[in-house]
Amino acid sequence: MSDLWPKCDTELEEMRDAFFESHPDYRETDSLDRIREREFGRLDASKQIYLDFTGGGLYALSQVEAHKALLSEHVFGNPHSSNPSSKRITLLVEETRKKILKYFNAGEEEYVAVFTPNASGALKMVGEAYPFSGETAYLLTFDNHNSVNGIREFARSKGSEIVYVPITLPDLHPDRRILKEKLDSRPKGGGLFAFPAQSNFSGVQHDLEWIPYARERGWDVILDAAAFVPTNILDLSVWKPDFVPLSFYKMFGYPTGIGCLLARRDALKKLHRPWFAGGTITAASVQGDTYYLAEGAEGFEDGTLNYLSLPAVKIGLDFLESVDVRMIHRRVMELTDWLLVQLVSLKHDNGPPLLRIYGPLSVENRGAALTMNFFDPDGQFFDHRLIERAASRWNISLRTGCFCNPGGREIALELSESELITCFAHAKPRLTMEDFRHCVDGKSSGAVRISLGLASNFTDVYRFLCFARQFVNRTVSDFT
Numbered sequence: 145m146s147d148l149w150p151k152c153d154t155e156l157e158e159m160r161d162a163f164f165e166s167h168p169d170y171r172e173t174d175s176l177d178r179i180r181e182r183e184f185g186r187l188d189a190s191k192q193i194y195l196d197f198t199g200g201g202l203y204a205l206s207q208v209e210a211h212k213a214l215l216s217e218h219v220f221g222n223p224h225s226s227n228p229s230s231k232r233i234t235l236l237v238e239e240t241r242k243k244i245l246k247y248f249n250a251g252e253e254e255y256v257a258v259f260t261p262n263a264s265g266a267l268k269m270v271g272e273a274y275p276f277s278g279e280t281a282y283l284l285t286f287d288n289h290n291s292v293n294g295i296r297e298f299a300r301s302k303g304s305e306i307v308y309v310p311i312t313l314p315d316l317h318p319d320r321r322i323l324k325e326k327l328d329s330r331p332k333g334g335g336l337f338a339f340p341a342q343s344n345f346s347g348v349q350h351d352l353e354w355i356p357y358a359r360e361r362g363w364d365v366i367l368d369a370a371a372f373v374p375t376n377i378l379d380l381s382v383w384k385p386d387f388v389p390l391s392f393y394k395m396f397g398y399p400t401g402i403g404c405l406l407a408r409r410d411a412l413k414k415l416h417r418p419w420f421a422g423g424t425i426t427a428a429s430v431q432g433d434t435y436y437l438a439e440g441a442e443g444f445e446d447g448t449l450n451y452l453s454l455p456a457v458k459i460g461l462d463f464l465e466s467v468d469v470r471m472i473h474r475r476v477m478e479l480t481d482w483l484l485v486q487l488v489s490l491k492h493d494n495g496p497p498l499l500r501i502y503g504p505l506s507v508e509n510r511g512a513a514l515t516m517n518f519f520d521p522d523g524q525f526f527d528h529r530l531i532e533r534a535a536s537r538w539n540i541s542l543r544t545g546c547f548c549n550p551g552g553r554e555i556a557l558e559l560s561e562s563e564l565i566t567c568f569a570h571a572k573p574r575l576t577m578e579d580f581r582h583c584v585d586g587k588s589s590g591a592v593r594i595s596l597g598l599a600s601n602f603t604d605v606y607r608f609l610c611f612a613r614q615f616v617n618r619t620v621s622d623f624t
């Protein structure tokens with residue numbers, strides 16, 4: 145247990161009462177407190193403050209119990225045979241697929257759900273199979289996860305143009321004029337446009353209106369929904385991106401190792417898989433040197449699916465539905481709103497603020513994730529690794545670094561193009577993180593991110609505030 149909490153907790157009741165008063169709507173989410181007790185009791189029993197829901201969601205106890213009961217009761221064999229153990233699991237796999245489409249309100253005539261190991265697997269599949277050529281473009285915002293950035297290497301290998309649209313300070317949204325201009329001038333061979341619904345760097349939520357805007361101009365659109373869907377509704381009958389990658393462990397913690405590509409059927413037909421595998425073909429011949437790819441999702445699911453874990457995805461979605469994501473959304477945004485105001489008000493006695501929070505300083509256009517750096521009274525930043533170590537002593541799980549989103553980091557932390565080019569020019573063929581830190585000496589190489597989710601409550605955010613407060617009036621040298 146953290147013996148650092150009791151001091152902080154002396155004001156907990158008073159602060160909670162004030163919070164209830166300033167955020168009366170929060171009380172409408174009281175049912176989540178009972179769910180926390182029942183399903184996530186391990187958090188309080190082990191005195192943990194979990195603030196890394198964008199890193200990974202937490203599973204409810206009942207999900208694991210339901211999965212265990214299912215596995216204990218049935219004999220499941222490898223799917224896609226007509227024997228009884230195979231038929232039983234095939235049925236569950238297909239039920240799960242239908243459930244996913246229904247959950248996202250995606251019509252079966254319009255979308256398919258392709259199972260992948262994770263969101264990155266879904267993105268790679270699109271990247272390697274997209275018909276890039278010398279006449280196409282891959283257009284993406286600076287604010288993207290590396291698994292979206294990585295698609296540029298497939299594009300590059302086929303001679304496609306690669307175009308990045310900058311995001312701008314302080315709100316970290318794409319430059320609207322540049323993005324419009326780029327979307328208005330789609331190359332004649334077509335192109336792929338990618339952006340995240342919610343930034344995993346800053347928590348900024350990007351304008352989903354870019355989806356119809358781009359599609360009307362002939363772009364295929366990847367909407368990276370991995371960080372968005374755990375606490376927001378994505379309705380695919382309203383928004384119709386061509387490809388939506390996501391990871392289920394981010395939504396409900398369990399199982400890991402399964403993600404999904406939601407793809408429009410017509411967009412999926414444009415993809416040319418670079419190979420075939422067990423499970424993806426209707427027929428293949430050695431002597432005839434031929435293969436026929438299966439239609440729809442099957443043609444994209446290489447080898448044997450993670451079939452024993454797949455029914456746990458349906459269990460997870462059922463759980464999330466029973467809790468109601470709208471309720472989760474309301475709760476985490478109320479908490480974020482309160483915490484933002486509190487954190488922004490932390491100041492050193494000589495005037496400067498303790499924290500630089502990246503992205504909007506209100507809950508408008510952001511999700512329940514806050515990314516920041518800590519600064520001392522002389523304006524010197526605290527290394528984010530120091531903050532992580534200190535947080536660990538409080539049993540606080542948060543995340544530090546750039547969260548695999550280098551473009552978000554570069555703009556937020558004001559690392560310039562020339563600075564980065566110089567770093568990389570000197571570092572070939574390898575650059576370690578340590579080299580990188582040296583290279584940007586004087587500037588932070590990363591930040592601290594806290595993110596809320598379905599099990600979060602007031603105590604969690606209040607204790608983070610207490611944790612942050614201890615750095616007020618302290619200098620970096622106090623810690624070295």
Ligand SMILES: Cc1ncc(COP(=O)(O)O)c(C=O)c1O
Nearest residue numbers: 262263264289344368370371391
């Ligand atoms: C926005 C976003 N996209 C993609 C990913 C990649 O997800 P995974 O590591 O599950 O493949 C992440 C992971 O943090 C993410 O936050």
